[in-house]
Amino acid sequence: MTGTPPRTPPAPAAGAPLKRSFIGDLRMKVIYRILAVAVALVVAAAAVVAGLVWSGSAEQPGEERPGQIAAPSTAAPSSGPASSAATTTAAASPTAASPTPESSPTPDGSAVKAALADPRVPELPADKRLGRLPGKAYSTKSRVRDEKSGVSLIRFGKPWKPYGASPFATRQVLPAARGAGHRAMLVSCPVPTLVQATPKDTALLAARWTLNHHPEGGRISWVASQPTEDGWLLAYKVVYKVKGKTRSSMAAVALTEVSGKKPALVFMTIPDSQRARWRDINTAMASISPI
Incomplete structure (x- = not known):
């Protein structure tokens, strides 16, 4: 008996697409x-x-945000028992740790000794009033009010004119003179030096400081040293060389005590090529008054 032949699956119809799985595709x-x-x-x-x-964890009460650092203490580090006591005092009184005001006097005289050791600055003379300097007197009612320094002074007319004040509080100048070595000026400002126990000593330091505003190598020769109603006045010549020629300027500083501020300084210098204006120094120094 012959067996039944196995069934062969039907062949797909021509043109029919083959079925595949999605991943396989x-x-x-x-x-x-x-x-x-x-x-x-x-x-x-x-x-x-x-x-x-x-x-959420950083926002819990009593915790700081990440990255926040407390500001360092402003108290100076202690260097021993004395420093610890000073720190304790400063904590009890806010003003106790304040730096020494610039207007506090230095009565030990060390700054004055240093100034007089400068070969450009001779010993102060005995008190002597400023005499009448060469030139014609000038009068005007115009005033310059220096609020920063706490004084007022004369405002000169032509040929004087206001000029850029910096680094002073106020400044007036004469036209530049050929060969003078520097420009005549009248300025005011809080005294830029250490304040001494007496106005006379402070004025001495201020006079030495004014050499910075004269030609290099200038030396002081005193003309007058006198008390004023509110301070001290020093007048002097500054001798120097310009292109090998000896020249000079007449100058003066007036120190005025001002309530609640550093003393005010009025400084004036006029070169010898404008000698006819030297009398303006008398006028300017006599015009100063506290505001």
């Missing part, structure tokens, strides 16, 4: 890309959750 490159995106989304979600947990 995708290329491996595409599958890797999908997996990478999925992993990135999972990592980002984990980071957001962690950030929320950290932020």
